[in-house]
Amino acid sequence: MATNPAQAYHELQTRRRFFEGAGLKLGGLALASLAGRGASAAGPGRVHPGLPGLPHFAPKAKRLIYLHMNGAPSQIDLFDHKPGLAKLFDTDLPDSIRKGQRITTMTSGQARLPVAPSKFAFRQCGASGMWMSELVPHMQGIADEITMVKTVHTEAINHDPACTFVMTGSEVPGKPSLGSWISYGLGSESEDLPAFVVFTPTFPKESQAQALFTRMWSSGFLPTRYDGVALRGAGDPVLFVKNPPGVSREDRRTMLDTLGSLNQRHFERLGDPETQTRIAQYEMAFRMQASVPELTDLAGESETTLEMYGPDVRTPGSYAHSAIMARRLVERGVRTVQILHRGWDQHGNLPKLIAGQCRDVDQPTAALVRDLKLRGLLDDTLVVFGGEFGRTVYSQGTLTKENYGRDHHPKNFCMWMAGGGVKAGLTYGETDDFSYNPVENPVHLNEINATILHLMGIDANRFSHPFQGLEQKLTGVEPVSPVGGILV
Secondary structure, X not given: OOOOHHHHHHHOOOHHHHHHHHOOHHHHHHHHHHHHHHHHHHOOOOOOXXXXXXXXXXXXXXXXXXXXXXXXXXXXXXXXXXXXXXXXXOOEOOHHHHOOOOOOOOOOOOOOOEEOOOOOOEEEEOOOOEEEEOOOHHHHOOHHHEEEEEXXXXXXOOHHHHHHHHHHOOOOOOOOOHHHHHHHHHOOOOOOOOOEEEEOOOOOOOOEOOOOOHXXXXXXXXXXXXXXXXXXXXXXXXXXXXXXXXXXXXXXHHHHHHHHHHHHHHHHHHOOHHHHHHHHHHHHHHHHHHHHHHHHOHHHOOHHHHHHHOOOOOOOOOHHHHHHHHHHHHHOOOOEEEEEEOOEOOOOOHHHHHHHHHHHHHHHHHHHHHHHHXXXXXXXXXXXXXXXXXXXXXXOOOOOOOOOOEEEEOOOEEEEEEOOOEOOOEEEOEEOOOOOOEEEOOEEHHXXXXXXXXXXXXXXXXXXXXXXXXXXXXXXXXXXXXXXXXXX
């Protein structure tokens, strides 16, 4: 018998709708709960609603700015001062330190693993006495505002899985990014800008840059409305956000209202949550037509503020411009801003290349923290700075006192946090004399992410989304705790 097309159309159902209708106890309860979350959290006129019941407790941070140095900065040359290495120049890394740990194929074939002390001078900074390299003179000036975690570690030893892990909590692609999780759980205070915004600024041309993948700001298995929105540094910040010639704002409003009505009817028939995403994205694009030009206009910034960020601040697409945009975005209620600066993968010619990278980011990063503090925003804004893993104490390739390279090292690296409920002027954790292993207070990347969620009022162990038969979490399936020693 021939199938009636109209009947077949009405019988089309998403997996979620099927389980709701089937009345399966676990699936039905979970899915009905999800549907209820969206409905009750929305409220009248709310563009970026969070989930009911979130935050779990009073947050210390209302917003997050995540500064990711893609390619893995050398902790030995920036923040992990090891003066004793000077007398060990060009000696072999002791087996008692390496402990049989795996190394990459880029150095596993070397006849030797010669120790390469940093050629850069360090000094103690601020009242806290935190050690920092001469490469970051501006960050030296904010030492008393930050917590430096020296013992972060991860399992991944190559860039792509390591970057995927640091941003999604898994080396396997397809999971939601940190910013998407936060947007999903907490929503945003802004009605005219996305909840999660991403910048991928320029970097020194001579740098060795790893590829960036959209999975680092993707919503994964969450609805796509929680994707990060990448603002471009050249041309229009958002492609196709402007009306075409001959289309007025009133015409666009009429068209979107009609389209929204049709999409809502489509959602009521099929129940596909991505239809709701489409409605929300059209509405956000309309609002951004007015909000983005105002956001990117620096005319209202004082000369003092602009000078603080450095000479590149007026150049769209630069790291400095991205940094001041991050401050302007969180001022306007955006929940999460992520800046991914490439070029930190220094397997050779490290002294020259890392100096160029630091010239790009040092002054704007310090300015961002100072600017937030001057405006009374630092207390409830969390700033995070770090890469995906560290670099080896031994040299990759030819070693001289003036030139060396460093391979990947996942066992310990440095990240710092400022504002939003973390202690100021604290150095947390310690590594061995070779910056090769944690010897005090090791901190796993899952614990870093659990700490970020905790500061934003979320218990990582209670924050999940059902997918592929599991209650998926940013921090994995095993219980994880925030790093209590760095919390105020």
